[in-house]
Amino acid sequence: MTISKFTDKLFSRAALRGIVAIGIFMVFWEVGARSEEWFGHRFPFIGLVPPPTDVFVSWTGLIADPSYWQSWYMSFLRVFGGFMAAMIVGIPLGLLMAVNRTFYGMAFPSFEVLRPIPPLAWVPASIIFWPTQELSIAFVTFLGAFYTIVINVLGGAKSINKQFLQAAQSMGASQWDIFRRIVLPATLPSIVVGSAVGMGITWEVVVAAEMISGGGSSGGGAGGGLGFFIWSSYVGGSYEQIIVGMISIGIAGYISSELLRQLGGLLTPWLKTR
Amino acid sequence: MSAVINENAGSLDDVTDGAISIKDVVKIYDPDGAAVMAVDHCSIEIPAGEICMIVGPSGCGKTTLLNAIAGFHGITSGSIHLDGELLCGPQKPQAEPGSDRIVVFQNGALFPWKTNLDNIAFGPMMAGKMSKAEIYEKARGMMADAGLSGTENNYPGEVSSGLRRRVEIVRALMNDPKVLLFDEPYRALDSLTKSVMHEALLEIYYRNKVTIFFITHDLEEAIFLGHRLIIMSSRPCKPKKIVEVDIPHPRDYSVLTSTRFREIMNEAKDVVHEEAQKAFEAGEKEG
């Protein structure tokens, strides 16, 4: 039954339409990219892009290349590191701001003043401050996810239904119990949402930081992560690889978000019943 | 106000339009291949100008019937006529929504982005048959009649929920509809506001007599407002008992304490309770 449902979905009108649209897009891209070769006249803009078939060929060549996978590994490591740091610092900070008014009054305005500065503007300052390039990339990555996570945790914890707290109090719960058994789980959905958004930003920042700082401490070459992979492909003139890198980052970002979504679902089972 | 309300208030003799005839209507939902019968061979005749109260437990399929009349979704078989004209039937499973049958929604559907006045003017503006000035003049007049003067430039979100319901009814009446379809509009109101709303609705009805198809699960509301109650069985939805309310119009809140009111209440209560019990045991959720 589930299989027939799955195939139903796969061959549903909606799925077919989506595939048709993507197919048309690919054909358009291929024709546009080969316009000079086929028609002797290069289409504007699209004519400069490498065609999808070339991208595919280049990709198959890379699959056996360990340095390509090393880029994946490096980027994942950085995303994971920065993201974890943002969670470890951001969640307690957001909760503390939510429960303590004095701390909120002192910390939140400073936080709000720093927030509009785009994370990437921190790159040079970060490079000056941190002893290694790797740490400076990690710091900027951390910043990217940090603001979003704090804002979401704070918003989530502040919007807890007051009746939950009153109900717990009337049943004799201590302050700590209330924090651990009411505030924390009630904030979990916001934490999940915040980290999903934060994860997206983290990938943006890692890619950019890798491009700007030239690959990190592990030295040049393909050891510098997917962002550096794209940049060095550009510098080296292998344009097909730029697109391979872009698609790889897209897939990597998608995998991370999906993992996070699954994990979020496991952590908040009560949201499913509704 | 009282000048308008005369002995003739309850009479339907002067109303010519708005007779609804529901014949053998069946509605089967088919989500995920599991057919659910929401309405089962339901036949109801509503004479022009009657306030017909459809009473039944929450989720029994009353709204399905209302949506079929309004044209929000189709029916599986049977037919619905308005003044002898086919709304939907075997050849035409879904009626066209139109301004001759206007719904007053459960949670209210005043456009929050339009002022009360612009909400009320909406129907005629869309029709484009009158000038803007004429429409606003008519709208202001109707608002004044319904005691809504002074709230023209307020947005619906700024006024009380009771007031919003009144604005919504006036918005419907602006289009001179033949039928008003009420989908438990007072459900979310507290009982005090509700009682004020009931009297206000009757007052509006006495001035502009239209057929009213009113869904409710509140028996007191049903008897107070209606000419007739049609008590529905729970899923599938089908008329189970018809109760004539012979309390003369115009009615006001003193009716609630009359002996006749109690008698009708007793007559209807057992049937309603039995259906509610069945619905509850079938695990029907609220809403």
Place this chain on the structure above:
Amino acid sequence: MPDPANNSEILRALKSAMPFQMVPDNLIQEIAGICTQQSYDSGQKIYDLGDVADDVFIVVSGSVQHVLSTQTDAGKHEKTMRGGDVFGWAAVLEGQSTRLAVTVSIEPTQVLRINGKGLIQVFKSEPAVGDVVMTRFATLINREFYVPRSIADQVPSFKQALGASSLQGSEVTTMALTVYRISTWIKSPRPYLMLIGFAFFLGFWMLSVEVWQLPRFVDMPGPTEVFTEWFSEDPYYGLSVYTPEYYKHIGISLRRIAFAFFLATGLGVPLGLFLGWSKTFREFIFPLFEVLRPIPVLAWVPLAIIIFSGSETPVVFLTFLASFFATTLNTMLGVESIDESYSRAAYCLGASRWQTFVHVVIPGAMPYIFTGLQISIGVAWFSLVAGEMVSGQYGLGYVINTAYMMIEYPKIIIGMITLGVVGYTTSAMVRMMGDYLMQWRVRELALGDN
């Protein structure tokens, strides 16, 4: 004169009532002089419909059930009055000498009675204060009972110049609320905590870099260095508020943002609306959109440089791309979020499909569209900075990057702070634009807050 202890209690009760919160102390003393305290038992009637309206009441403790006469045509008739609530305002209305409501204490209750005529007398000496208090009365009456303007308009006005126009129901609500919010903000600990927070932040920066010269920190530019450079008429590194160069960078960044943002809005909003509105269109286009979206905008940098020659267009394109995805997606979600009963109601009222699109779908999606635009302007700056750092001439991202290369470190911080200020200003402008276009929402929220 009442005894001092009693007097301070009266003062406290007066100050707890919303209309009197802004009255200066000398006037409060004067009003306290015409106050009397009274207690009622549970269930005791305080006044009835048609009684002579002489005094205004403030609840000190306990609670009072207040039921307005149906003849007032109020939107809401009943309210329970608790500590700090004011009732009996018929006593200050012009042209109203009798009570419009029944009030009964529902538990042992303490109230403060203020003679209405006496109160008006007091305010005649201070018309400006009187108008504020009366404006607040009008706001209160409107907010709690939704009475027709005919009643709220009877609230007396003391200064004719301010008079009629400022007492129009809804304007009163927003105006008085703003004043009220500012005054409560000043009185709350919040602004002072904020200053303490800033002081901590700046203090830490200064101490760690300039005073203690901690390892690592010592390489960073300190606040004194940054601010003297920033506000110097003759800056050492050539960039301060006095140099035209500074404004050129800001101007060029702003021009890029404006171009990209408006292009993204102009294309993204209609596309999002149609994606949400037409199922067929969505089924074709949305999967393509979803396939492209996970690619971080900044990964497009090299490709953008290849496709668009030069250094200017790639930067603008990246900025545009980031904005475009955010705007389109949120607009589409906005259309999907609209309650079905709104479009059903429009069809019922005879609207065509196109009319429903114009009058229901567009305004209904507006809150989401503006959420999208807020995100859009944020990511636009995010991408712009990256773009300017990688390629491009001029702009704030370029300032930061070249300052790093040239080891002109204070300029990095100047660039960052300027980015923060300019970025915040643009997103505040988007928010204000949203508030302006969605008055209905602003007014709803103003009521909801209180």
